[in-house]
Amino acid sequence: MVLEKSFKGKAKWLMYLNHFIVGWDDNIWWFALGLFLVEITPQNLQFTASYGLVSGIAVLLFGTVVGDWVDRTSRLTVARVSVLVQNSALIVCCIILYLVMEFKAFIASLAPNEGLLKTCYAFIIIIAILSNLTNMARKTAIERDWIVEICGQDRDMLANLSATMRRISLVTMVICPIVTGQILSRTSHSTGALVVAGWNFFTIFLEYFLLWKIYQEVPQLRREKVREERHTTNTIDLMQGVDVVMEFQDIEKQDKSLGSSDKKVDDNNDSDDVNKMAPSSKREIEKRQKYTFITSLCASFITLRRGWIIFKNYNVCFAGLSLASLYLTVLGFHSITIGFAYTQGLSEDLIGGLLAAAACTGIIGTFIYPRVRKKCGLERTGLYALAAEVASLTLCVVSIFCPGSPFDPLYYSRKGNDDIVLPTTESYQTSSIALLNDSMLSSKINVTTDDGTTAMVTDRSLPVVSSYVSISLLMSGIIGARIGLWMADLTITQLFLESVDVTERGIVAGVQNAINQLMDMLKYAIVLLLPVPEVFGYLVIISYSFICLGWILFAVYVKKTRGYVFPCFKPPQTS
Template sequence: NALFLLLAAARISLIVQNLSIAVCAAAVYFVIIYKSEIETQWPDYGLQTLCYAGIILIAVIAQLASTGNTIAVEKDWIAEICGTDKDLLATTSAILKSIDLITNIVAPIATGQIMTYASTEIGAIFIGGWNVISVFVEYYLLWKVYTVVPALRAVKDKCVVDKDIENQESGKCASCMKGLLGSFLTLIRGWKTFMKYEVAFAGLGLASLYMTVLGFDNITVGFAYTQGINESIMGGLMAAGALVGILGTIIYPRMRKCIGQQRTGLFGLTSQLAFLTLCVASVWAKGSPFDLNYASKASESDDVLDTNSTAFPPLFNSTSIPPLFNNTTPVPFNDTSLSESETWEDYISVGLLMTGIIGARCGLWIADLTITQLFLEASWEQEVERVRVKIH
């Protein structure tokens, strides 16, 4: 049925994403509950390491599915819904990104407080249960959008009409696609098609941006934990980053009308790089773990104030975690029992890093929306030209 063809990509990616997160949360829960048994099953924490590897693999699958869902809805669907109205496309893209960032405000705050003041186990149950329930709501909303917008179904009707032509083209290399080199050949054809776009280099710039950008990903969050920031504070920082990102989505459509699409993108990239210099400066700031004297200072602070072990030994060594925001034993801000060796200056480095990441969110999303719109406009213009040539 042609009605389900365009919906299939969004549907499959949505289900895989939510269920993968639920399975990952369940795995984390059981690893925490049976931590002592898992540690002693195999020598050298072998079973524990295997469990961590499985959790990471499931998380990667969830992330890939999330990316697929984003491409299907925020890239393909939105172009068909807005048609040739570039202003509507810019505004709608900004609204969708704002909705995404709003969820990034609520989710970290909720889970951060639960994991800090209840327990990590309850936090895992909450995340897993939420994703199981939300998959039905999200699927229903996708279905409503698909059925309400005729343009989405019209795209697939056109594709069905051209099915014979596509089959003829794909039949020429059917034997190759079945071979081991099928994926490689598909990649080559994709790159050839991609480089034909006038905005191909802008797309490469966006890809490079995401390869180098600092964000609140697993590595950054894990690093922040080793610097003594607990889940509650981390959730607040992630929410602050989302708020700054929302500011970027608000600025983008207005700035685009004032100074144009390209200048808006350049402004976004410049703003992002300016804030990221704070992250570079954090490497040499006081309290940086890259300081040659950091290890000795951490050992001295551990002699003064004994910190509790973390939830996942031996991956995280508690002696490297300053006691101020230790995630297992939060210390009130007005506590005067801190050792003299631990001062607020020891947190300048991680503070600069977090400030740079949060501030860069505005420019990041301005640049992202700009380059994405350039691609959507180019794709639409190319499609119009293809139809015009076919008619004549």
């Protein structure tokens, strides 16, 4: 009761306020970055897809390393570093984007073959990926560790806290695209980049202060991370010769345990203390130094392998694979689906409204989740949530065969790749407009006309479609599926929070993020192979298949955990 009352006070609202600001930052950047990338390369999808692929590879290789660093570092240090590095990286990235958008022609002329411009593109991708990795570290620390320590053993409190934080994220997902869209439409994309940079500069100090206050308000966050005995032996065996530090202490306690009784100790005294240690203590220090050297030499591969071994030895790994399967889908509101919706005649305002509606249905899911979990349990909640998502997305599969659908199963057999052109409009006559141009939410775009000249087109008309039945069913299915999606996400997240040891939360979360990014990366690769609206139906079918696979994998987890999937198949108990 004391723990719950203390959290219901000042710390709870500080946590919610911090999560709102972080969600605002993330959603502004998510919405604006897609438009910025379109603005600087309006010819095709290559730059956007390249960013998605490289980002996925980076998280796949280094996501586990980031999670392992979170495990090995004091909580306050992780919060400090992640806030400072992420926001600083976004500021630098926005400044480079501003320079490229404002002075693109001049930068391209400074070096042969547009060398400097391509270098700027590379820096944009690298810095954005650095921001993503540090943001992942912060989310792992706060959402996989801090809230668990705050809630203690109260699972109901953990479920309500997780649902509320997810609800806050979805609220920002509703508001941010509207606000950001207004800024970009009333000014320009280059000005918008400066606005995003200025906002991130301001929030550095605010986020830093809020996390520090939460850390001070909650004593549980300042205690040691100690591995439970039930995992110690098993984990060492799984390491296969790579030693692991069994205890992680905060900075304050490290100073107390490593310092001598005298407050003023010089380097010579430190050496004497080491020499006086028992042989076992010396070997322990040597092992830790050896581990640090090996990790720094090839950290990503060693930690990724070690993290996967730890991850797969938890029963909840099948639930994690289920969640990862939901990432290989175009049936969500991102640049790919938004671009396709635009080619089907939906306006920017209408697409923004549909995105807000999807976020609202997701919020409904966060309200439903705690009640269903309390009544049915986590496992059945996950089964019902994924089944609801599959049922809703069935409309998307039906949509590709309805009036107005551009789906042509034999498209590539009828036309060679060199003959493929995208639909055009009367006011938008071009000979080389790719799908990315149709996915732009900006009202300005560079167009190459038939005579080879380049012009800036504004207020362009929407493509003409014969019927809106297909796109209406597609959008309805996507919006309705958000209820089940977010309920499933919250369910699987809580399963990890309850099952994973305190000293392995970071590395397990890193493996999960890496698998998620692998599936997301595969999605971008498939889109590059099937980039035109006439074959978008294949993307829908592939996406739907992986959502169904996610339900099957979660059912496997339930079967391994409970021995049965549904109560009607429960084996009879023997007396």
